[in-house]
Amino acid sequence: MAASGQRRPYPQLADSPSTASLLQSTETNHRSPEAAFAQGPRYSNTQSFTSSGSTSWNGSPTNQGVLDRRSYQTNSVSEKFSLPADPAVWGSNVSPDFQEPDDWIHNPDPKRDRKSDRGGSIVSYRGLTNLGCLVVLVVGLLALFAGYPIIHYFTTNQLSNLGGFNLGGINASGQVPEMIGNYGLIDADTPSSAHTYKSFADGSEWQLVFSDEFETPGRTFWPGDDPYWEAVDLHYWQTNDLEWYSPQAIVTKDGSLEITMSEKEINNLNYMSGALTTWNKFCFTGGMILVNVSLPGSSSVSGMWPAVWTMGNLGRMGYGASLDGLWPYVYDSCDVGTVANQTYNGGPAAALSGGDPSNGGALSYLEGQRLSRCTCPGESHPGPYHSDGTFVGRSAPEIDLFEAQVSGGVDSAGLSQSAQWAPMNHEYIWDNTTGNFDIADSSVTQLNSYAGGVYQQATSAVTKANPDCFDQNTGCYEVYGYEYQPGYKNQSGYISWVANGDVAWTLDAGGMVADPETEINDRPIPQEPMYIIANLAMSENFVTVDVANLVFPTTMRIDWVRVYQPKNAVNIGCDPKDYPTAAYIQQYADAYNNPNLTTWTGDTSAGGYGQTEPKNSFLGQC
Template sequence: DEFNVDGRTFYPGDDPYWEALDIHYWGTNNLEWYSPDMVNTGNGYLNITLDRTPWRGLEYKGGLMTSWNKFCFTGGYFVANVSLPGRSDVYGLWPAVWAMGNLGRAGYGASLDGMWPYTYDTCDVGTLPNQTRPDGTPINATINGDPGKEGVLSYLPGQRLSACTCSGESHPGPKRPDGTFVGRAAPEIDVIEAQVDAGTRIGHVSMSGQWAPYNYGYEWFNTSDNFITHQPGLKLNTYVGGAYQQTTSVLVDTDQRCYVESGGCFSVYGFEYRRGYDGYITWVSDDKPAWTLRGAGMGADERVELGPRPVPMEPMYMILNLGISPNFGAIDFDNLVFPTTMLIDWVRVYQPRDARNIGCDPPDYPTAEYINTYIEAYTNANLTTWVDDYKQVIPKNRLVDNCT
């Protein structure tokens, strides 16, 4: 999308590819309400604005737009030309360009419950709640995990649509020749989440993947074969995960002029990926490769009795947003200026000629029938959990339920 036509709006039904949400993104403790009137086109750009204005009981109003269930891609290069909001030396904003699997709708908790950020197709303890069996094993999943959770590795509820799902249970498919289900989920790959270091006052972006189930101690296999840097000065993020996600993140300094209020230039950010166990993700910053994660980096981890986590197999949709949250880091309330806007010149997806795969309901990873069956989970943002709120059942898992 080149965003060259001014005056476009993105309320539900306005656009064939995009929809701006009207929700509070409670999952990350955001201070703003996301409102569709904060997303539009003007001067040849997409404008996503965050303002300090009371709205729906919150102090701020921001914008979040997605292509969920309208435009998805499987494999390829997802890239955007962006001028980041604010100044490169004032911290606290949370602009992001990212992608998620179509079976989970960002901001709709029930749809994400037991789905995000899994990418898993093995039937083992990794599919179970907290990555432990009913007897509490493996012990390694209960130590050296999240320090805020007494060292427990995972607080996830288990993979809802796992490869262990019993036949006859509700599952989007497909099935393997042996009759077992392919594991399904809502993985996440982030092009950028931008922040300014509160100490150095230098702007950078986190270029990351989110994963579940988790390695022991959130330690992925970042050997020189699996973790490749293409630019000098890159730093592995010290944040490696917690009870609700594992992250593989590298911090990349940005062009300090490519902020709306610090020069106004644009910078190209993206990721190229090939799905599967032998796949890879290469992140691009300032139109140059920044770092690569090879699939083996998320290989099997015997320490917690896990199989490998493939580079996401699911059809992925695009998310563009500008919010503000203490969860993402310190906020310099005194020096942030509102309203503030992220400008996006264009968003593009490229795919190899021999690997075209566009669509949210591909035959090998279907989503439409399942989404339509449980449409309320995807359209009622007040439903935050699958069982307690939405009153659905978790499909039986053959590791713990008597079935085949």
């Protein structure tokens, strides 16, 4: 390699870093370096190296100088960072008696004695702080694991037995609304003043258990739209109606539920209207139901048939197969009253004559109570059982808040308020003696001349309607409803119907006691869970239809619906333990979901459900 290209070591200048400047004394800023680092570089002169041939290194020849410089360069670097193993060589005082100067925290004190530790006190800022932290920690743990449960127990409001329906709206079918909203059993728009109501019977204060104010506009009631209400889509052939019930006909508007009858061809019928129910979604047993209603049409033109009514959950309105053998029975005895036509072996005589004059005097054309107390063990029955092992008689009873009718002419509008029954009394005459019923004002309310026919017996009274509260008049609203106590006479069963906001008439359970002529036993005030129905119909079966003078469209409006029950006897739900319905409905789902099935038995090709009647012990079939 050329001499000019060789690397040359440079002498250590006065201001160059060295071990002397790297290791500082703890006593002064200029302590001498320890012995191992006190040696300077191994050359005696300092000069600029500009050539490699003539300059000598410690008097050595040129080539040897190059080798020595390389050796020095390596040794000096390693010596800077190589420490002897003995700290004494570094110049440190390693005597065990020597105490290094340090801060007060790290001053070693090899023995604990009074001299060093006296004057201390547990009552110090630090001690109090430690103790305070421990107190806070203990109190916090006690509050979390003991205090919170106790406080929660005493401050949480006791849940009412409104079922599992709330946090925002589970109905009796177990459906939960997908969207957050006003879906509780008690409508948020119900004023607080309406959360209680005094019983018409004894003046006790009852609590609100269900309400709907219909304040939200644009609500619809197709299947799945609402957690409590559902509109049907069918023809109500049972009463030969002239209209088709469609969900299109029902909406909420201006703070009311509107059911509109219009002259519109639909499904081979000339009129469209609506029917709305809470079937299998909301039911109640006992209590009071009130509605604030404006009636459709005119108070002087006949034809409209508006109604608000209730039915037992085992029968679905408009679904014939579900109703066959259940409506309108209210019976829990095992005798001739449970069999077809209320007759057996040619008797009793009272069931063969003196009945419906339109049907040759026959008392009943009913096919018998399908789910009676006479049902044989092992047969299909929703239960439950009596203590004697027999089934509880089950059915789909009916109680009407009102059915409005106009017979034609001024002030001819009336409200039929009734309950339907089977089995039936001879000539449909119930025990309407003093003490078994009461009419509040005979100038306003009278017993209905219609008492029944081959398909039902009726306990009914007719109350004059306010002629102004019709759609084509001023359209005002009035309160209708009923209050009832389920059970027999010895259980103080009764029904009190409400019209114009006051009790119109009352039926006591004593009115439906045993009838020796037809050989039937007592019938209780309905004990089944009842659901709500509101519909607007038109049928010649109910009243003459004056097509020439009826004006379409016409609307029935419901401002609100409210249900009250005694505070100590709240009983809501469609599947109560003492009158279950859910399992039976699920077992025979087709009967409750196919309106084209009209009978329980019969050929399926002709509209029958194809089931068999449960065997009856009274008929000797067990």
